[in-house]
Amino acid sequence: MAGTKSGISRERKELISQYATAAVSLYGVISTEEFVAVFNHYEEAHTTVEEAMLALVHLARTDDVGYSVFGDIISRPEFQPESDDYEDSVEDIRRSQRGKPHYLPSKEEFLKYLDFGYREPEEPYAELKAYILKHKLNSRREGLSGVDGNMLDLHAIIQSGVSVKHELDYFQNARYRFKDLREAQEFLNLVTNVHNHTRMFRNNGFTPYEIIEIQNRTRWNPTPKKLPKR
Numbered sequence: 001m002a003g004t005k006s007g008i009s010r011e012r013k014e015l016i017s018q019y020a021t022a023a024v025s026l027y028g029v030i031s032t033e034e035f036v037a038v039f040n041h042y043e044e045a046h047t048t049v050e051e052a053m054l055a056l057v058h059l060a061r062t063d064d065v066g067y068s069v070f071g072d073i074i075s076r077p078e079f080q081p082e083s084d085d086y087e088d089s090v091e092d093i094r095r096s097q098r099g100k101p102h103y104l105p106s107k108e109e110f111l112k113y114l115d116f117g118y119r120e121p122e123e124p125y126a127e128l129k130a131y132i133l134k135h136k137l138n139s140r141r142e143g144l145s146g147v148d149g150n151m152l153d154l155h156a157i158i159q160s161g162v163s164v165k166h167e168l169d170y171f172q173n174a175r176y177r178f179k180d181l182r183e184a185q186e187f188l189n190l191v192t193n194v195h196n197h198t199r200m201f202r203n204n205g206f207t208p209y210e211i212i213e214i215q216n217r218t219r220w221n222p223t224p225k226k227l228p229k230r
Contacts, residue, residue, distance in 0.1 A: 013055040016047060018114060020056055020074050021066035025113040027102065028159070028201025029075040029090050034102065042107045066116065076116075096161065096202035101214070103205030121207075124194040125151050131190055135183060137176045150174060154191075158198045167191055 019039045023030050030038070032049050040046040047055075056069050067074050070081035079089055104110070112118050119125065132138060132147050140146035150171070157167055168191060178184040196209045203211045 008051060008055050008058075012051075013059055015043070016052055016055040017059045017063070017065055017067075018111065019043075020052075022111055022113040024067045024074055024076045025116050025118070026110070026199065026205045027097075029073055029079060029093050029097075030102075032072045032074060035074055038102060038104065041104055042110065066114075092161070093201050097204050100204045100206065100211065103199065103203075103210075119155060120199065121197055124190075124197045125155070128154075128190045128194050131187065132176075135179075137171075137178065137183075137187065138174065154194065155198065158195055159201055161200075161202055164188075164192050164195050167195065 016039065019042070020035060023035055023038055032053055036047055036049050036052050039052065053069070056065075056067070056074065059065050060067070060069055066077060068077060068079060068081060069075075070086070073090060073094075075090060079086060109120075112120070129147050129151055132150075133141070138147065138150075142148055144152070153170065154167060157170055168188065171187075171191075176187075178187060197207050199205050199207055206214070
């Protein structure tokens, strides 16, 4: 395929752009160096920071893309460099991401995140939704104006980095009511399970449960120190 003025083919640019969209869908924000490492993990025809930046910036100017580029940071569309809280929001996430590896599923699974609505694992959300409908905790039923919309809101609230208490406050404000303490406790357990099994920007795509497992393995299997030379 013929190259463009930048020396990068349209097909190559679109491939890099697809990976950038999937990356910010899963990680929220990512540095260009980290993105290149992710791309090269999946594609044999490796890219460089220079090529990736040329491709991403060019397509961001000419196409309706699913990411923003500012400095050395690639971010989701809601993190707009022009907004007043951009730097604080990005730095808050980046601070939480430090020292954590990136979640790297199979290539097929990773590219499912081209759909910003893709959510995995889905089971905790399905269990919570089923409980809500079965016990009629809210007068609204399924659909974006009902329980499904509440699940989307919950996912977004979890991504904001708040505690389970704030997540429960959301449901209280949405007029969720419980007939007794046992029902309220069961609901709390389900919301906590959703929280602990949601892939988070702050964890570079890992769930809180997975991050704890990784940290425990690192704690009990530290990198061996080099023995002093004799």
